Amino acid sequence: MRVSTRFSDSIHLLAFIKIYAGSHLTSDLIASSIETSPVVVRRLMGKLRHAGLITTTAGTAQPVLAKPLTEISLLSIFYAVEGDKALFSVDTKTNPDCIVGGNIQTVLTQYYQEAQTAAEARLAKTSLQDIVDNILVEQAKKDVIK
Amino acid sequence: MRVSTRFSDSIHLLAFIKIYAGSHLTSDLIASSIETSPVVVRRLMGKLRHAGLITTTAGTAQPVLAKPLTEISLLSIFYAVEGDKALFSVDTKTNPDCIVGGNIQTVLTQYYQEAQTAAEARLAKTSLQDIVDNILVEQAKKDVIK
DNA sequence: ACTCCTGTAACTAGATTAATTACCGTGATT
DNA sequence: AATCACGGTAATTAATCTAGTTACAGGAGT
Incomplete structure (x- = not known):
């Protein structure tokens, strides 16, 4: 996949930890839900741990959310795994001797x-609690249909 | 560069056409300001033309803005060259048999x-006129210092 | 006709992502 | 203590996208 799915997969991972809390939460099990490899899961967990969103113990299959669900916003997850990634990127190599090339970067950086x-x-307004709630609502819809 | 600079370069291109209107606007000249190749410029102009933002004539170095500056928003330029590109991308391959994997896509798509x-x-609120104005203001600041 | 230029296609090189393989160290169990 | 399951992490590979390059057909003006 071209565009990074780290952000999506991280939200998935955190929601999984919450919904399946108590289960034997190996990186293998989590990977099977995301349909990726256990190594990718561990790498994501590493970033989330560094950002203080979860705690993990080497050798033990028991990742734990480090904060209440309502205090984990989508934005904090985005920052945790995408760093300071720019959504729009300014071309940094333009001709400084041209009126446009010499000033466009300054101008665009501001608007971007x-x-x-x-x-x-908008991401800051949504918490992991909202995500989990919505996932359960969607699941309930399916269950009714059955 | 990994992240596309098509959007930035397109704004650059349009501003250049406006500011240097009357000059011999070859794709070579424009490319020298963006510091890219003439072919890249022509490709971008092709997309902008399809989107109705400029008109060009094959064989003639004279691209022209198709609308007043105030009616060309950054958003219309973004759509012209990035299509319907998603800023955040949902992982489309998750395990449908899992409560999380089976519903996360629906939930995330909405929030994303x-x-x-x-x-x-926000992009829609800024027009090419704003960009050109700001470029000239930035240039004026430099001229004063000299 | 000649020249300059645009419009495009095809190919190449570089960068990034995710998947894979491999190995070390931790922690629980016996 | 020995073993086994598992996390942490590095290195490599494959796939994908972007921009740069080369090449060439066709338009426009002299």
Whole structure:
């Protein structure tokens, strides 16, 4: 896949830990839900651990959420696994001797930042609790149909 | 460069056409400002033409903006060259037999769309006129210092 | 006709992601 | 203590996308 699915997979991972808390949460089991490899899961867990979102113990299959669900926003997950990734990227190699090439970077950086901030503000409003709630609601819809 | 600079380069291109209107606007000249190849410029112009933002004539170095500057928003440029590109991408391959894997896509698609819409709303508020104005302001600052 | 230029296709090189393989160290169990 | 299951992490590979390059057909003006 071209565009990174780290963000999506991380949300998946965290929701999985919550919903299947108590199960034997090996990286293998989690990987089977995301349909990826256990190594990818462990790498994601490493980033989430560094960001203080989960705690893990080497050798023990028991990752635990480090905060209440309502205090884990989608934005904090995004920052944890995508770092300071820019949604829009400015071409940094333009001709400085041209009026346009010499100033476009400064101008675009500002507007791009505002657009990114708008998106991030929206991500900040949604918590892992909302995600888990919605997943269960969607599942309930399916169960009714059956 | 991994992340596409098509969007940035397209804004650059359009601003260049406006600011240097009247000059001999060959793809070579424009490319020298963006510091890319003439072919890349022509490819971008092709997309902008299809989107109705400029008009060009094969064989003649004279691209022209098809609308007033105030009616060309950053969002319309983004759509022209990035199509319906998703800023955040949902992992489409998850285990449907798992409560999380089977419902996460539906849930995330919704929240991702809202975040993208927020960013796009911000892009829609800025026009090429704003960009050109800002470029000239930045240039004026430099001229004063000299 | 000649020249300059656009419009495009085809190919190449570089970068990034995710998958894979491999190995070390931890922790629980016996 | 020995063993086994599992996390942590590095290195390699394959797939995908972007931009750069080369090449060439066709339009426009002299």
